[in-house]
Amino acid sequence: MLSERRLQVLRAIVQDYVGTEEPVGSKALTERHNLGVSPATVRNDMAALEDEGYIAQPHTSAGRIPTDKGYRLFVDKLAGVKPMTAPERRAIQNFLDGAVDLDDVVARTVRLLAQLTRQVAVVQYPSLTRSTVRHVELLSLAPARLMLVLITDTGRVEQRMVDCPAPFGETSLADLRARLNSRVAGRRFSDVPRLVEDLPEAFEADDRGTVSTVLSTLLETLVEENEERLMIGGTANLTRFGHDFPLTIRPVLEALEEHVVLLKLLGEAGDSGMTVRIGHENAYEGLNSTSVVSVGYGSGGEAVAKLGVVGPTRMDYPGTMGAVRAVARYVGQILAES
Amino acid sequence: MLSERRLQVLRAIVQDYVGTEEPVGSKALTERHNLGVSPATVRNDMAALEDEGYIAQPHTSAGRIPTDKGYRLFVDKLAGVKPMTAPERRAIQNFLDGAVDLDDVVARTVRLLAQLTRQVAVVQYPSLTRSTVRHVELLSLAPARLMLVLITDTGRVEQRMVDCPAPFGETSLADLRARLNSRVAGRRFSDVPRLVEDLPEAFEADDRGTVSTVLSTLLETLVEENEERLMIGGTANLTRFGHDFPLTIRPVLEALEEHVVLLKLLGEAGDSGMTVRIGHENAYEGLNSTSVVSVGYGSGGEAVAKLGVVGPTRMDYPGTMGAVRAVARYVGQILAES
DNA sequence: TCTGGCACTCGGAAGCGAAGAGTGCCAGGG
DNA sequence: CCCTGGCACTCTTCGCTTCCGAGTGCCAGA
Numbered sequence A, B: 001m002l003s004e005r006r007l008q009v010l011r012a013i014v015q016d017y018v019g020t021e022e023p024v025g026s027k028a029l030t031e032r033h034n035l036g037v038s039p040a041t042v043r044n045d046m047a048a049l050e051d052e053g054y055i056a057q058p059h060t061s062a063g064r065i066p067t068d069k070g071y072r073l074f075v076d077k078l079a080g081v082k083p084m085t086a087p088e089r090r091a092i093q094n095f096l097d098g099a100v101d102l103d104d105v106v107a108r109t110v111r112l113l114a115q116l117t118r119q120v121a122v123v124q125y126p127s128l129t130r131s132t133v134r135h136v137e138l139l140s141l142a143p144a145r146l147m148l149v150l151i152t153d154t155g156r157v158e159q160r161m162v163d164c165p166a167p168f169g170e171t172s173l174a175d176l177r178a179r180l181n182s183r184v185a186g187r188r189f190s191d192v193p194r195l196v197e198d199l200p201e202a203f204e205a206d207d208r209g210t211v212s213t214v215l216s217t218l219l220e221t222l223v224e225e226n227e228e229r230l231m232i233g234g235t236a237n238l239t240r241f242g243h244d245f246p247l248t249i250r251p252v253l254e255a256l257e258e259h260v261v262l263l264k265l266l267g268e269a270g271d272s273g274m275t276v277r278i279g280h281e282n283a284y285e286g287l288n289s290t291s292v293v294s295v296g297y298g299s300g301g302e303a304v305a306k307l308g309v310v311g312p313t314r315m316d317y318p319g320t321m322g323a324v325r326a327v328a329r330y331v332g333q334i335l336a337e338s
Numbered sequence C: 001t002c003t004g005g006c007a008c009t010c011g012g013a014a015g016c017g018a019a020g021a022g023t024g025c026c027a028g029g030g
Numbered sequence D: 001c002c003c004t005g006g007c008a009c010t011c012t013t014c015g016c017t018t019c020c021g022a023g024t025g026c027c028a029g030a
Helices: A004-020 A026-032 A041-050 A068-078 A085-097 A100-115 A172-185 A189-196 A205-224 A235-240 A247-257 A259-268 A317-337 B004-022 B026-032 B039-051 B068-078 B085-099 B102-117 B171-182 B191-195 B204-223 B235-240 B247-255 B260-269 B317-337
Strands: A118-123 A132-142 A143-151 A155-164 A232-234 A276-277 A291-296 A304-312 B121-124 B133-142 B145-152 B157-163 B230-233 B274-277 B288-295 B305-312
Touching: A004 A026, A004 A041, A004 B004, A004 B039, A068 A276, A068 A317, A068 B157, A085 A100, A100 A118, A100 A232, A100 A304, A100 A317, A100 B102, A118 A235, A118 A247, A118 A259, A118 A276, A132 A172, A132 B085, A132 B121, A132 B145, A143 A205, A143 A235, A143 B133, A143 B145, A155 A205, A155 B157, A172 A189, A189 A205, A189 B085, A189 B121, A205 B274, A235 A247, A247 A259, A247 B235, A259 A291, A259 A304, A276 A317, A276 B133, A291 A317, A304 A317, B004 B026, B004 B039, B004 B068, B004 B171, B026 B039, B068 B317, B085 B102, B102 B305, B102 B317, B121 B235, B121 B247, B145 B204, B157 B204, B171 B191, B171 B204, B191 B204, B191 B317, B230 B260, B247 B260, B260 B288, B260 B305, B274 B317, B288 B317, B305 B317
Parallel strands: none
Antiparallel strands: A118 A232, A118 A304, A132 A143, A143 A155, A276 A291, A291 A304, B121 B230, B121 B305, B133 B145, B145 B157, B274 B288, B288 B305
């Protein structure tokens, strides 16, 4: 077990390194933090920390930098979450309050997160998995062509064209619309298949084909839309990454374009509370030199989606975590209101 | 006026520089292109081209690189558009054919363009400006709460919540829905305001407030959605930009996040035919070291939106233009079909 | 008008040495 | 037993010089 002072030394190293982006040596440490001991003592502590794998030196006779393991310890034990100041909180709220629809909420959230953290922001659209159906609408566009519109309680709207096997009269359409809604409105997506199973039986033989087609399109939509979407922003902040650009930044940009990868990443993060994945803890190779801070957000008590930021492992964890948490909280509020 | 051979020299310089990314000298030129003259002659030509401002040397005693003006001449006079090969065309079509909805079409188009050109792709969503209304739907969510859904002929669906000043009965709702659709279905966005102007008068006094609210929300939606959206992709290709990263890439990433800037850029491009903006021809400062190749695409004869790529001024113009044109053509087809 | 030759310029690579930061280790003191 | 000051050692970094070569401009001759 590491002594209290060694932990403090580690904390100081992380803080300094995050600030200066340069390996930190024993002398600088004692000067900038009053640890109450001499550089020599700190050197011994540092040697111990290095043995344990918390820090490393890029070259002999250079200062130390934290390893992923060091950051991990820092995040778990040494760093708190830095709360937003009151003005910051007000700014967040004001900015998000101006949103006009769901897309806008997400877009604003991305911008906000990117600006607050000066890193790349990733916001997942509210998930439909736990969503409920608010309304299903059917519109007749042509005698044998319908449009199916699905409205969810999170404000999302999805539409699909349906080509009917046979013409479908207005009366039948109204009937189907009414029956469909009475069965699924307010119900969870996952319950829908069961609830509409026997619906075709209620219709005339002529219409059954169309009803079945509509239903299968609806089910498809429910499934497909579970493939969640996300929005990213603040990629320009990647340029603050380091001096060894091309090699570092490229895989990150590639990862950011692979929404599937990001969704998986967010999905793997714990469902409650904030998750911080540091460097190699990220399964995806391209993100091995980045840390991902993510948290769920939701309209009610439940988290309906995740948001977070991607930045260099050398990031201001307390500040970032504070911003991420605050933004998630306010987005949740906004969603609950609308 | 430049002699034929000097133009050939310029063409050769552009081609070589695009290929090698290094300033090209007189000797290398004569070796790689059989111009039929000696290096000394080429040197004279190069001096002339430099006097005219078509090429420049980064330092004394280095080869020449084309200037923006040089690229301009190259694009206007010296380069054709390289057509896609048959297999490439098939690949494009196959890839785009798999799209399930409008978002997917746009997303696939972006991916495709980015891959084909190995540059950053920008695709504008089909514009609503010239769109027509396919259907307006009103749904009652609560006694005094409606949802307005607008469906356009380009397959786009927009929704808005409407808080009514007074409860609005189902009968009135059906009435409004019917009247609204009979007036605006099939009409252009720009005609809608005029067409619904006197609609409140057809309703009972109690309902007029609600009707007005619905109408103004509808008009708002029409206007707001004219603020067009776009999708970008292939940003990882920026890493192939040059060796002087941080300074070059940062403003480009920033520009790419400013969708407003990009929309303006695309908007300024000519409405028909392909537009190539080279370096400083781009009004936006951050894009001064990039070229933008854009073209309109549309479902019918009319262009409904633009798409294009952003890349270094040192790009393969013929190839890029070929890819952009081909993709635009196929996207147009896809839109026309759906 | 083109060509070969030639002197010149200048950037980039390579080599070298001094400076400085940082370390590890050790002996001495509280 | 832990901390401290001192000291020798190691490497990186930086600036300097040198050298090489690519590429140029110019000129005289075909």
